[in-house]
Amino acid sequence: xxxxxQYMYSYPHxxxxxxxxxxxxxxxxxxxxxxxxxLYLHLPFCESKCGYCNLFSVAGCGRDCIDAYLxxxxxxxxxxxxxxxKSTVFxxxxxxxxxxxxxxxxxxxxxxxxxxxxxPLRKDCDIIIETAPKQTDGKKARMLKELGVTRVSMGIxxxxxxxxxxxxxxxxxxxxxxxxxxxxxxxxxxxxFDFIYGLPGQTPESLxxxxxKAVSYLPDELFLYPLYIKHGVRLEKDGKGAELDSDHTxxxxxQGAAYLKGQGYVQISMRRFVKRKNVHGTGREFQxxxxxxxxxxxxxxxxxxxxxxxxxxxRTARQGALEEIQxxxxxxxxxxxxxxxxxxxxxxxxxxxxxxxxxGPGISRAAYRRSFGAExxxxxPIFRTWIQLGWLEEMGEECLGCGVRGENSSVRExxxxxxxxxxxxxxxxxxxxxxxxxxxxxxxxxIGLTEEGLGLSDYLGPQLISEEVxxxxxxxxxxxxxxxxxx
Numbered sequence: 001x002x003x004x005x006q007y008m009y010s011y012p013h014x015x016x017x018x019x020x021x022x023x024x025x026x027x028x029x030x031x032x033x034x035x036x037x038x039l040y041l042h043l044p045f046c047e048s049k050c051g052y053c054n055l056f057s058v059a060g061c062g063r064d065c066i067d068a069y070l071x072x073x074x075x076x077x078x079x080x081x082x083x084x085x086k087s088t089v090f091x092x093x094x095x096x097x098x099x100x101x102x103x104x105x106x107x108x109x110x111x112x113x114x115x116x117x118x119x120p121l122r123k124d125c126d127i128i129i130e131t132a133p134k135q136t137d138g139k140k141a142r143m144l145k146e147l148g149v150t151r152v153s154m155g156i157x158x159x160x161x162x163x164x165x166x167x168x169x170x171x172x173x174x175x176x177x178x179x180x181x182x183x184x185x186x187x188x189x190x191x192x193f194d195f196i197y198g199l200p201g202q203t204p205e206s207l208x209x210x211x212x213k214a215v216s217y218l219p220d221e222l223f224l225y226p227l228y229i230k231h232g233v234r235l236e237k238d239g240k241g242a243e244l245d246s247d248h249t250x251x252x253x254x255q256g257a258a259y260l261k262g263q264g265y266v267q268i269s270m271r272r273f274v275k276r277k278n279v280h281g282t283g284r285e286f287q288x289x290x291x292x293x294x295x296x297x298x299x300x301x302x303x304x305x306x307x308x309x310x311x312x313x314x315r316t317a318r319q320g321a322l323e324e325i326q327x328x329x330x331x332x333x334x335x336x337x338x339x340x341x342x343x344x345x346x347x348x349x350x351x352x353x354x355x356x357x358x359x360g361p362g363i364s365r366a367a368y369r370r371s372f373g374a375e376x377x378x379x380x381p382i383f384r385t386w387i388q389l390g391w392l393e394e395m396g397e398e399c400l401g402c403g404v405r406g407e408n409s410s411v412r413e414x415x416x417x418x419x420x421x422x423x424x425x426x427x428x429x430x431x432x433x434x435x436x437x438x439x440x441x442x443x444x445x446x447i448g449l450t451e452e453g454l455g456l457s458d459y460l461g462p463q464l465i466s467e468e469v470x471x472x473x474x475x476x477x478x479x480x481x482x483x484x485x486x487x
Contacts, residue, residue, distance in 0.1 A: 001459070002246045004198075004226050008358060008461035010302070011351045012469045014314040015476035016341055023337040026083050028305035031293045033085040038294040039093040039119055041073075041111070042301035043100045044325060047134065051168030051238075052196075054230040054316040056300035057098040058325065066107060068329040070114070073298055076334040077118035080295065083335065090119060092126040096301070101135035105143055112147045115297070126150045126189075133171040133179040141186050150189040154179060157196045159210040166199055168234060177213065184217045192221035197256055198249035199227055200240070207252050208259055215263050222265060222273045224256050226458065231482035232316050253455060269359055270457040288356075288367050299328040307348070310340035314476070347466060353380060354464050358457050361395065362448025376447060382463065383447060391453035391460060396445040 006013075044057045045066055093115065103111065112127075121127075128151040129144060136154065144152065158164050159173040171179075183191045193214050197207055214222060226249050229241040257267060265273035294304040300321070302311040312328070315321040343351065349372055356363045368376045377383050386392040453460060465473070 003250050003456055003459045004228065004244075004246055005459050006462045007228065007458055008354055008464075011354045011465070012309070012341060012343075012347065013473055014302070014311055016469045016472040017309070017311060017314065017339055018341065018472070020310075020337055020340050020342075023308070023310075023340070023342075025080075025303075025305070025310075025335045025337060028308045029083050030085060031306040031308075032088045032295060034087050035089040035091060035122070036292045037088065037090050038292070039090040039115070039121070040294060040296045040301045041093070041095045041115060042097065042296065042298040043069075043095060043103065043111075044098040044298070044300045044321060045069075045102050046097065046099045047102055048168075048170050049234065049318070051166075051235040051240075052227060052229055052233055054233050055098075056312075056315060056321050056324075058318050058321045061322075061325075063104070063107075065325075065329075066103060069298070069325065070107065070110060072329045072331060073111075074114060074118075075332065076297060077114065079334045080297075081118045084120070088120050089122050090125060090295075091122045092128065093119075093121055094128040096130050098130075099132050099135050100129050101131040101140055105139060108140065108143060109147065112149075128153065130155070131179075133176040136179040136182060138182060141182055145186055145188065151192070152183050152186075152188050152190075153192045153194065154183060155194040156180065156210075156214065157194060158199075158202075158206075159213045160206050163199055163202060163206065163210075166201065167196065180214065180217045180219070184219055190220040192223060193217075193219050194223045194225060195256075196225050196227050197252040198244060200243040200245070200248075202252060204252060204255040207256055211256060211259055215260070218275075220275050222260060223271050224253065224260075224273070225271055226253065230316070231477075231480070250455065257455075267454070270454055288364070288371075299324055307343045308337065308340060309343065310337045313339050347469065349379065350464055350466055354461055357447070357449065357464075358461055360448060362392075362446040364446055380464070386453065386460065387447075390450055391456060392447055393450050394445060394447055 042056070045061050046053075046057050046059045048059045049057065095111070101108070115121075125148075127147075127149045129149050130153045132155050141152075156176045156179075157167055157169055159176055161173055164172060164176075180193065195207075195210060195214065211222070227244065229235045229244060235241065253270075257273075260273045261267060264276045266276050268274050293306070294302070296303045296311070299312045302309060312324050313320075315324055341347075352368070352371065353363060353376065363376055365376060368374075372379070383392055387394065449457070449460075
């Protein structure tokens with residue numbers, strides 16, 4: 001069994017988006033009324049493209065190109081500000097890419113100050129930014145702190161020289177260690193490091209050496225990502241995709257997860273591990289997500305506005321992404337939505353289930369019933385099969401925040417809406433009163449992943465894709481010279 005089918009960081013995937021006509025943001029901005037929403041800025045610039053990267057980003061753009069992009073951002077912000085509801089408040093702002101710290105200090109300062117000037121950020125808004133070791137230095141780190149950045153996410157991937165070279169990373173282990181020490185010593189509210197496992201030559205010992213080094217810097221969170229080699233990336237062109245082995249990757253996952261839990265990190269999803277002091281009890285409290293909005297700035301990121309999901313066309317090759325960036329820089333009007341998807345009631349329901357199932361404590365039966373007027377196991381009978389197979393379990397109200405049960409207690413989370421990295425968009429905490437009894441069984445409680453099911457997140461999640469979305473994704477893949485056997 002291939003346990004690594006697809007990373008379900010959001011639903012539907014961008015490959016299900018299509019050209020839209022006569023759709024305007026003006027008609028959907030009311031979905032951003034009130035508090036609890038997310039703001040995202042995509043900066044699609046990198047010094048070089050990593051061997052496994054299929055994200056919307058380009059390498060080789062100079063200062064003039066970035067300045068032109070920031071000029072277009074101002075025009076976009078001016079128009080968005082005019083149509084935002086007066087009550088809108090963004091509770092978190094994420095800057096992703098690309099490598100945002102590729103920008104020089106002046107460009108970084110301009111970017112943050114411009115967004116603050118135009119967008120209604122909450123006074124204590126969480127501001128998150130992504131970086132890489134080679135672009136992380138003392139001057140930029142201090143500037144980020146002064147500009148109010150609260151969380152920094154750094155993609156290290158490995159401290160082992162041979163693994164970094166195989167992945168095509170532009171930093172060495174020594175540079176990564178210096179950047180890790182710098183960030184964890186700056187006093188940011190949260191610092192997290194990303195690591196990759198599943199390389200053909202990687203061993204449990206080499207993975208644990210990297211994790212041991214990472215833990216020594218006391219980061220607040222760590223993310224473990226299985227290696228995917230998608231169509232069109234350099235590693236695929238070099239013929240490395242055939243070397244991936246699901247069993248090998250899964251063994252590394254179990255070793256890495258067990259080590260981090262033994263070091264006091266709580267597992268929130270298949271990928272995310274949070275230092276115990278940052279969570280209540282043994283896991284994450286239930287928070288209903290999927291109903292708040294998200295507005296994306298720049299090009300390449302997604303906006304979630306009720307039924308409307310909007311984004312520039314999905315491009316992974318350099319030329320296609322560069323054309324979209326150039327079009328954005330020339331653009332004068334930003335309110336027309338030309339690419340995206342309008343979700344049906346069925347797709348809204350599937351999005352809700354996917355976003356909750358892959359994060360602890362799982363799906364609240366009562367919350368699902370309040371939202372959709374039905375029992376989740378009736379709408380998704382496959383859950384009964386998964387319960388029989390030991391991949392899901394039913395938990396009572398007393399298990400709120402207990403996480404995945406078994407020998408090594410842990411919890412889950414849906415992980416990065418890779419709107420860059422937006423795990424902050426969980427929505428608001430749900431009250432458990434309201435007259436509903438949580439007696440377990442079919443009336444109350446939760447349905448969540450078991451420890452075994454947690455390790456199968458990238459296998460189980462894709463099975464919840466609807467036939468219509470699956471058809472669209474397969475059509476996109478065929479049009480782009482690839483075909484996913486799962487789809």
